[in-house]
Amino acid sequence: DQQVKQNSPSLSVQEGRISILNCDYTNSMFDYFLWYKKYPAEGPTFLISISSIKDKNEDGRFTVFLNKSAKHLSLHIVPSQPGDSAVYFCAASGNAGNMLTFGGGTRLMVKP
Amino acid sequence: GAGVSQSPSNKVTEKGKDVELRCDPISGHTALYWYRQSLGQGLEFLIYFQGNSAPDKSGLPSDRFSAERTGGSVSTLTIQRTQQEDSAVYLCASSLKLLAGGDTQYFGPGTRLTVL
Numbered sequence: 001d002q003q004v005k006q007n008s009p010s011l012s013v014q015e016g017r018i019s020i021l022n023c024d025y026t027n028s029m030f031d032y033f034l035w036y037k038k039y040p041a042e043g044p045t046f047l048i049s050i051s052s053i054k055d056k057n058e059d060g061r062f063t064v065f066l067n068k069s070a071k072h073l074s075l076h077i078v079p080s081q082p083g084d085s086a087v088y089f090c091a092a093s094g095n096a097g098n099m100l101t102f103g104g105g106t107r108l109m110v111k112p
Numbered sequence: 113g114a115g116v117s118q119s120p121s122n123k124v125t126e127k128g129k130d131v132e133l134r135c136d137p138i139s140g141h142t143a144l145y146w147y148r149q150s151l152g153q154g155l156e157f158l159i160y161f162q163g164n165s166a167p168d169k170s171g172l173p174s175d176r177f178s179a180e181r182t183g184g185s186v187s188t189l190t191i192q193r194t195q196q197e198d199s200a201v202y203l204c205a206s207s208l209k210l211l212a213g214g215d216t217q218y219f220g221p222g223t224r225l226t227v228l
Contacts, residue, residue: 034216043116043203043219044155089155093215099145099157099168100205100217 003027004092006103014111019077021106023090026071030092034100035064035075038087047088048075080110114138116220118204124226125194133189133223137206144187145207145217146171146179150200158202161187162209194227201225 005024013019021035031052036044050057050064050073057064063076077084087107091100117136125131137144146158157171161181172178176195181187191198201224205217 032215036219041221041224043118043205043221046216046218049216091155099160099171100147100155101157102155104154 002104003030004090004101004103006088006090006106008106009104010107010109012109012111013080015082016079019075019080019084019108019110021075021077021088021090021108023073023075023103024071025073025092027092027094027101028071029094030101032093033064033066033073034091034093035062036089036091037084038089038105044089077108080108082110082112084108085110116204116206116218118202118220118223120223121221122224122226124228126228127196128193130190130192131194131225133191133202133225135187135189135204135206135220137185137187137204138218141206141208141218142184143207143209143215143217144181145205146187146189147203147205148200149203149222150197153200155203158189191225194225196227199225199227 034049035047038044048059048062066073087105089105090103119134144161147155149155159179160168163184164181176192179189201222203222205219207215207217
């Protein structure tokens, strides 16, 4: 019973274009959402987060959108760069809870 | 300041042996978390510490797994009588555990455990 799902295991985009990574969740108690980037043999690196009281948060090239009614969030990277190539995880927590529930990850490949 | 550090970075052990994994959280972070990522799997929550106490141990897969945290800082995760299915990358994270609002967890590089 996956509470957080990333349905696309991989995504390939051209350098300079927009990358859109998607995430769906089922638990309506989740109130905080995060995106992490992970390179091989490294721990996840925090990218950006959004609280459920917002529908958009932007930080440089990264923007996260939250659609609570659809229980859907997305990460937009624009413009995409080859260094963005990594596995991206979305994660969620709720009720001032403690654990993060992670999606299965999407491997992003940005081609020069 | 320094990030979360973990040691060892790699550990190879024989089935049945005990192993200890160490985590040094970011200075000042009161909350500490252990996760693991098995091959081809997502990140799985194991245990959470607030200070030295562990209010949530719900993710520990069996009683062979235990963890402690002393001085509100360093934590060790111990796996007794290791099995091959324990092979995974064990990740530690820490956070400020704000009373309100979101709580961002910052991860260490992980310990890759291989049980032969």
